[in-house]
Amino acid sequence: MLAMDYIDHDSAVSPSPIPVTILTGFLGAGKTTLLNRILNGDHGLKVAVLVNDFGAINIDAELVVGVESNVISLANGCICCTIRDDLVETVMETIRRPEQPEYILLEASGVAEPSGIAMAFNNPGLRDRIRLDCILCVVDGEQVFAAPEMMELKIFQMACADMIILNKVDLVGGDQIGKIKKWLDSRFHRYRLIEASHCNVPLEVLLSVGRLDPTQVGSSLHELERHDCGDPNCDHEHKHDHSKAFSTWSYETDQPLSLEALRQAASKLAANIYRAKGVIYSADAPERRAVLQVVGRRVDISLGDAWGKRRPRTQIVAIGAHGAIDKEALHHKLEQCLSTP
Numbered sequence: 001m002l003a004m005d006y007i008d009h010d011s012a013v014s015p016s017p018i019p020v021t022i023l024t025g026f027l028g029a030g031k032t033t034l035l036n037r038i039l040n041g042d043h044g045l046k047v048a049v050l051v052n053d054f055g056a057i058n059i060d061a062e063l064v065v066g067v068e069s070n071v072i073s074l075a076n077g078c079i080c081c082t083i084r085d086d087l088v089e090t091v092m093e094t095i096r097r098p099e100q101p102e103y104i105l106l107e108a109s110g111v112a113e114p115s116g117i118a119m120a121f122n123n124p125g126l127r128d129r130i131r132l133d134c135i136l137c138v139v140d141g142e143q144v145f146a147a148p149e150m151m152e153l154k155i156f157q158m159a160c161a162d163m164i165i166l167n168k169v170d171l172v173g174g175d176q177i178g179k180i181k182k183w184l185d186s187r188f189h190r191y192r193l194i195e196a197s198h199c200n201v202p203l204e205v206l207l208s209v210g211r212l213d214p215t216q217v218g219s220s221l222h223e224l225e226r227h228d229c230g231d232p233n234c235d236h237e238h239k240h241d242h243s244k245a246f247s248t249w250s251y252e253t254d255q256p257l258s259l260e261a262l263r264q265a266a267s268k269l270a271a272n273i274y275r276a277k278g279v280i281y282s283a284d285a286p287e288r289r290a291v292l293q294v295v296g297r298r299v300d301i302s303l304g305d306a307w308g309k310r311r312p313r314t315q316i317v318a319i320g321a322h323g324a325i326d327k328e329a330l331h332h333k334l335e336q337c338l339s340t341p
């Protein structure tokens with residue numbers, strides 16, 4: 001599913017290729033946080049935003065704030081593999097619009113490989129119309145070494161990046177930051193890194209960072225691809241179908257939930273559920289949207305804006321290792337969070 005939002009700024013049709021920035025990074029690293037920071041920043045650009053979520057419900061589209069929403073839905077899937085053609089088509093539609101954007105921001109799902117996305121932009125119909133400006137990879141300073149079975153994907157995301165944003169430094173000490181930098185030094189010959197909390201990075205640093213050639217992304221991965229990633233089904237060009245590597249599960253209800261019961265349930269999720277997030281209709285504050293965020297073992301529930309004209313409704317997605325989500329057990333767990341009058 002892709003979502004598109006526009007910031008209302010003066011429109012000016014530009015004949016030059018439109019710069020595209022790709023936000024990548026593993027599940028829960030802080031991509032939507034960064035997206036919101038850019039969107040609400042003072043840059044005066046007319047920005048089109050494409051959001052790809054991996055689950056059946058696009059929670060990220062719900063969590064993009066402060067801009068008028070104009071949502072375009074695409075098939076549920078991962079833009080670097082299963083719905084790459086849909087991505088190309090959506091970008092084409094976007095740049096053909098009379099209100100042409102001056103900048104395109106693409107938030108990839110946390111399981112996507114940016115090289116696959118960059119290759120999509122090498123499409124003959126797009127090559128002259130857009131310019132891949134930079135790939136920003138958000139890394140969760142607290143969770144980077146968690147889920148070691150996902151390390152290959154995390155490394156690929158970092159390897160493609162023009163800049164790494166080492167995020168959530170507020171949650172870790174200097175020792176962990178030093179350990180991460182040492183680990184990066186041992187893997188990458190050259191990389192640009194900026195430390196941040198809540199992706200608080202100056203806009204001038206984020207926009208127009210570089211000027212990437214999509215064809216170069218593949219070659220920058222050449223060294224990495226020579227290493228065996230350990231996946232027996234891997235063709236070593238990393239053209240996985242991510243729907244075969246990850247499972248998603250979603251839950252929806254119109255009945256209000258108890259936030260405390262939800263917090264308890266979320267804190268006991270199985271270790272192979274890497275990420276869960278959702279908007280919650282709660283009995284505690286029925287007039288406002290609550291937002292559930294689970295990254296690894298960290299659970300956060302916060303109250304958001306009023307439902308307004310939207311129908312109060314809980315929508316939750318979870319993403320985990322392929323075949324490892326016990327869907328019935330999860331459903332049962334959440335049903336137990338329903339508030340009883």
Ligand SMILES: Nc1nc2c(ncn2[C@@H]2O[C@H](COP(=O)(O)OP(=O)(O)OP(=O)(O)O)[C@@H](O)[C@H]2O)c(=O)[nH]1
Binds near residue numbers: 032034169300
């Ligand atoms: N403490 C702390 N929390 C953060 C920071 N950055 C983001 N978060 C929180 O981490 C959670 C996940 O952030 P998101 O921005 O949704 O992460 P994401 O990468 O978009 O997640 P997916 O799209 O699901 O892959 C949210 O609860 C954020 O508020 C940070 O620097 N410090």
